[in-house]
Amino acid sequence: QHRRCELFLFPPFCNTLNGLFLTIYRLLHAKRTFHASQQCSAPLPPLPEKPGQVRYGLIPEEFFQFLYPKTGVTGPYMLGTGLLLYLLSKEIYVINHETVAGASILAVLIYVIKKYGATVAAFADKLNEEKIASALAVKNDAIKDLETAIEQEKKEQWRVEGRSYLFDAKRNNIAMLLEANYRERLLTVYNEVKKRLDYQVAMQHLKRQKEQDHMIQWVEKNVVQSITPQQQKESIAKCIIDLKALSKSAHATA
Amino acid sequence: MTLTLFDQFSSPQLLGIPLILISMLFPTLLLPSPNNRWITNRTSTLQLWAIKLTTKQLMLPLNKPGHKWTLILLSLMVMLLMTNLLGLLPYTFTPTTQLSMNMALAFPLWLGTILIGLRNQPSISLGHILPEGTPTPLIPALILIETISLAIRPLALGVRLTANLTAGHLLIQLISTATMALLYIAPAISIIVSSILLLLTILELAVAMIQAYVFVLLLSLYLQENI
Numbered sequence: 296q297h298r299r300c301e302l303f304l305f306p307p308f309c310n311t312l313n314g315l316f317l318t319i320y321r322l323l324h325a326k327r328t329f330h331a332s333q334q335c336s337a338p339l340p341p342l343p344e345k346p347g348q349v350r351y352g353l354i355p356e357e358f359f360q361f362l363y364p365k366t367g368v369t370g371p372y373m374l375g376t377g378l379l380l381y382l383l384s385k386e387i388y389v390i391n392h393e394t395v396a397g398a399s400i401l402a403v404l405i406y407v408i409k410k411y412g413a414t415v416a417a418f419a420d421k422l423n424e425e426k427i428a429s430a431l432a433v434k435n436d437a438i439k440d441l442e443t444a445i446e447q448e449k450k451e452q453w454r455v456e457g458r459s460y461l462f463d464a465k466r467n468n469i470a471m472l473l474e475a476n477y478r479e480r481l482l483t484v485y486n487e488v489k490k491r492l493d494y495q496v497a498m499q500h501l502k503r504q505k506e507q508d509h510m511i512q513w514v515e516k517n518v519v520q521s522i523t524p525q526q527q528k529e530s531i532a533k534c535i536i537d538l539k540a541l542s543k544s545a546h547a548t549a
Numbered sequence: 550m551t552l553t554l555f556d557q558f559s560s561p562q563l564l565g566i567p568l569i570l571i572s573m574l575f576p577t578l579l580l581p582s583p584n585n586r587w588i589t590n591r592t593s594t595l596q597l598w599a600i601k602l603t604t605k606q607l608m609l610p611l612n613k614p615g616h617k618w619t620l621i622l623l624s625l626m627v628m629l630l631m632t633n634l635l636g637l638l639p640y641t642f643t644p645t646t647q648l649s650m651n652m653a654l655a656f657p658l659w660l661g662t663i664l665i666g667l668r669n670q671p672s673i674s675l676g677h678i679l680p681e682g683t684p685t686p687l688i689p690a691l692i693l694i695e696t697i698s699l700a701i702r703p704l705a706l707g708v709r710l711t712a713n714l715t716a717g718h719l720l721i722q723l724i725s726t727a728t729m730a731l732l733y734i735a736p737a738i739s740i741i742v743s744s745i746l747l748l749l750t751i752l753e754l755a756v757a758m759i760q761a762y763v764f765v766l767l768l769s770l771y772l773q774e775n776i
Contacts, residue, residue, distance in 0.1 A: 397639030
């Protein structure tokens with residue numbers, strides 16, 4: 296990929312600048328020379344577990360290993376001390392206010408890294424873990440859903456076996472419903488017919504009663520009419536004599 | 550070599566060859582290069598997390614056309630952050646201490662927001678000059694004041710960044726000079742002063758990050774008004 300140079304002032308300057316950018320870019324991203332080597336993108340080689348071992352946060356272990364055969368364990372330290380003293384004594388490195396400022400920023404940086412380094416690393420690891428976990432969760436959820444679907448399918452297949460019983464039961468149910476409905480209607484018909492017949496019977500009774508009552512009334516009326524005053528007097532006297540006799544017998548017994 | 554207090558602000562050069570461009574591009578070397586992995590190493594993961602967080606914070610208030618500005622604003626912020634943080638190391642040159650660079654960053658971006666506003670919604674853009682609910686007699690004075698405040702924004706942006714960083718760097722230099730000078734006269738006071746220096750360094754670290762964020766946040770606010 297080419298980075299475009301935004302300085303439109305001088306074409307030759309632009310070309311050299313473009314060349315400079317390209318060189319810097321190629322130096323920085325040298326590992327992306329895809330077309331120039333046998334590199335294959337997938338599967339990617341796994342990331343190393345630990346970063347390169349460093350001593351004092353700056354100097355790689357390989358340097359110490361490199362000097363070990365000739366100068367032993369203290370070799371690199373002697374080299375470092377000697378170099379430092381040489382630079383200081385020859386005033387190649389001058390101690391001025393920047394040294395103090397540098398020392399203070401170094402102190403702050405080292406403090407921050409020592410205190411929060413592990414936390415930040417754990418946080419980064421947690422981010423990665425969450426990413427992996429969410430992808431795994433998708434896969435596991437899909438698997439679980441499919442397994443549930445399989446179980447439900449098996450249950451449906453088992454249900455199919457009992458289908459004939461279900462249909463028989465349903466048929467029986469419907470037959471019972473029909474029968475009940477028929478009997479209900481039969482009962483309704485019976486009740487209706489009975490009501491009508493009862494009505495006719497009641498009508499006949501009423502007529503009979505009325506006739507009887509009328510006849511009794513007519514008979515009574517005629518009898519009362521036929522009682523003459525003479526007969527009335529005689530019957531009253533007889534009643535009085537009877538009453539006297541009765542009272543006499545009542546007195547005798549009492 | 551004896552340094553004066555202002556040598557750190559002079560444009561870097563090597564035998565007359567200006568190195569300003571390299572010093573401006575240097576911070577990009579600190580950023581991890583994009584990886585074609587799904588699970589990256591810790592640095593890339595943290596960088597991705599931080600950029601996602603800031604992008605969401607910065608770009609949510611903007612509407613859809615405003616999201617076109619995401620790339621420029623985020624890359625500006627990352628560049629300012631890295632430049633400011635690198636400038637805290639000794640013997641480094643911080644490009645953002647130069648007013649020229651900060652004005653070159655602030656002015657075109659601010660002008661861009663203004664022009665977008667005037668082009669797409671001129672009445673709303675101009676309407677920002679008068680706040681709602683001002684009493685009528687105050688209107689002329691307020692319009693003048695608001696116009697001046699609008700015009701002074703790029704200046705404020707640039708100068709804020711420059712001043713904060715320059716002042717911080719200068720203070721660090723001054724206090725470390727004081728520490729060094731007092732070391733032979735009164736070592737106890739020197740230790741006190743060096744503790745002040747430590748606190749100041751922590752402040753400068755914070756300021757470096759905050760100023761980068763504030764620069765980009767204000768630009769996004771100006772964009773919000775106009776887009």
